[in-house]
Amino acid sequence: MDATTTGLxxxxxxxxxxxxxxxxxxxxxxxxxxxxxxxLALVIAVATAGCLVSDQALYALGRFGGRAALDxxxxxxxxxxxxxxxxxxxxxxxxxxxVIARWLPSGGTVGALLAGSLRWPMAEFFTASAVxxxxxxxxxxxxxxxxxxxxxxxxxxxxxSLGVALVLGSVITYSVxxxxxxx
Numbered sequence: 369m370d371a372t373t374t375g376l377x378x379x380x381x382x383x384x385x386x387x388x389x390x391x392x393x394x395x396x397x398x399x400x401x402x403x404x405x406x407x408l409a410l411v412i413a414v415a416t417a418g419c420l421v422s423d424q425a426l427y428a429l430g431r432f433g434g435r436a437a438l439d440x441x442x443x444x445x446x447x448x449x450x451x452x453x454x455x456x457x458x459x460x461x462x463x464x465x466x467v468i469a470r471w472l473p474s475g476g477t478v479g480a481l482l483a484g485s486l487r488w489p490m491a492e493f494f495t496a497s498a499v500x501x502x503x504x505x506x507x508x509x510x511x512x513x514x515x516x517x518x519x520x521x522x523x524x525x526x527x528x529s530l531g532v533a534l535v536l537g538s539v540i541t542y543s544v545x546x547x548x549x550x551x
Contacts, residue, residue, distance in 0.1 A: 372406045376414050383418025383505075386426060386477040390419065391508050395529045398512020403520065408513050415505040416498075423480045423497040430484025462488065467500035476500070508533065 369377075375397055382393045394415045401408040466483060469475035479500075483493045515529030 372400070375400060376406065376410065379411065380414050380418040383415050384422050386422055387474065390415070391533060394505055394508040395512035395515070395533060398509040398514075399516035399529060400512075401509070402513045402516025408509060412502075412506050412509045415509065416502050419476065419501040419505060420498060423476060423501060424494065426477060426480035427484040427488075427490070427493050427497070430481035431487060432484075463492070463496040463499075466493070466496040467503065470500040470504040476504070511536075 379393050379397050382388045383390050394411065397406065397411040397415070398408065400406055401411050462483070466479045469479035480493075480497065483496075511533050512529045515532070519528055
């Protein structure tokens with residue numbers, strides 16, 4: 369098995385498991401794509417597939433495990449804050465909120481569990497999840513790709529991409545929290 373295949377396999381597995389560093393893995397594969405290691409479209413497709421399968425499993429867990437799974441997760445302060453933000457908004461604007469939640473820390477995990485526990489129709493959840501996951505994985509992969517295009521040293525381009533992702537993620541999180549306080 370060559371390095372590209374191994375990298376894509378690792379990306380898929382990391383994308384499947386909630387709370388693993390999916391963003392960092394997608395960034396790294398985006399850098400690899402910029403430097404000719406693999407196709408950017410393939411990186412996005414593999415990450416999207418893994419995250420989509422993960423979302424469906426989390427939805428099922430939320431649907432059949434109810435709030436018990438969320439209660440266990442809410443012991444962590446950041447996840448509890450995400451649950452609080454998402455819970456009320458999913459009732460009013462479910463599809464856009466689920467798409468936006470993907471950019472929040474643990475937002476995809478919490479959103480999928482909440483959607484299942486709220487018993488959203490599966491087709492509606494799948495559509496919102498597919499849109500959110502595709503946009504998010506594309507955004508992260510493009511950040512890695514841009515870093516890999518700007519700086520050819522893989523380690524430095526990865527750090528640059530990660531730094532930009534952290535800044536953008538912080539701005540998005542701050543904006544969402546600020547908007548939530550205004551409501």
